[in-house]
Amino acid sequence: MTKETIDRIRKFTDDRDWNQFHTPANLAKSISIEASELLECFQWDETNYDLEHVKEELADVLVYCRNMLDVLGLDEYEIVNAKMKKNEAKYPVEKSKGNSRKYDEL
């Protein structure tokens, strides 16, 4: 996200005095609720979906993720790269290439 978008999200929350509701637990619930609304776009039919609806629900997930990064003072770059480093070690290319098994079943 650009600095401009991040600021827009922060201002949205600040202007409405909503920081009081943004505990980490409430934001975790919110991310999960929005992720489910995204899933609902594919509930009965996985190939014919409403792209405009998908875009909105995915954006909702991303906005709440940004809120959570803010509340916990986290850096997206840092946590994503730290996790990717772990993933790269957990899923060695030679073992996981072309299969979707979890790391503990490789």
Next chain:
Amino acid sequence: MTKETIDRIRKFTDDRDWNQFHTPANLAKSISIEASELLECFQWDETNYDLEHVKEELADVLVYCRNMLDVLGLDEYEIVNAKMKKNEAKYPVEKSKGNSRKYDEL
């Protein structure tokens, strides 16, 4: 996300030949599953949580969101700003300041 991180995520998927599994529906399931693992950090206690665990689960959500943006050819900047524009209209400051009611109950 920086270009570098986005490329790292793409390379991770490409190297493992996992694009075949990354249908929009499977990624929607995956975002929802990871969001639930994030929620699990706050399942019984919302104040004492394991921050390292939270960081990893939030990163997982963000990585799958990035996969979904890629698969659908979406621009994060665009979809988030389009949604924020809608949110700003749906939640006028004067009506929603300090309360957490949904827009249809304002």
Next chain:
Amino acid sequence: MTKETIDRIRKFTDDRDWNQFHTPANLAKSISIEASELLECFQWDETNYDLEHVKEELADVLVYCRNMLDVLGLDEYEIVNAKMKKNEAKYPVEKSKGNSRKYDEL
């Protein structure tokens, strides 16, 4: 559920002094978390799933639903029949036969 199974679930909670954790909100989180673990059985492949795993995760959802009924003093028969009555009205056979559209799109 039989009275015997319901009693077994209650005794399990009582013996461990876990009623203190079983707030309605915590149980809602728990149902959602277990539902996601059930979904994980179908994350990448919807036809080849581990039935034993599915049975366990579905049972977990049902157990937490039972806990929630207990905590709120609800009767399963009553709430399910009340909801079915609503569903029958919301989805008239002639309009919804053979299609999976939501009631507001019928």
Next chain:
Amino acid sequence: MTKETIDRIRKFTDDRDWNQFHTPANLAKSISIEASELLECFQWDETNYDLEHVKEELADVLVYCRNMLDVLGLDEYEIVNAKMKKNEAKYPVEKSKGNSRKYDEL
């Protein structure tokens, strides 16, 4: 659930010719989606919730669980008791009494 309620749920699905949509994977998604709607009742406030709404969303979860039992030919009594037996072994009373730690952290 009583035989009468189970039959009512089956008839509802049959009358609408919806068995075609009720694959195990679609039902897993549906249980997860409804569980999230239940969670939404507690999104920002865990103590002041709309009980009528909670009842409806919990009923929705239970109905989809019943659909899944049906589709997979499972017996609720059997799978719940098998899981309770496992839970009782995984969470010995003396180790888990009064604390909410997961079995692998006991």
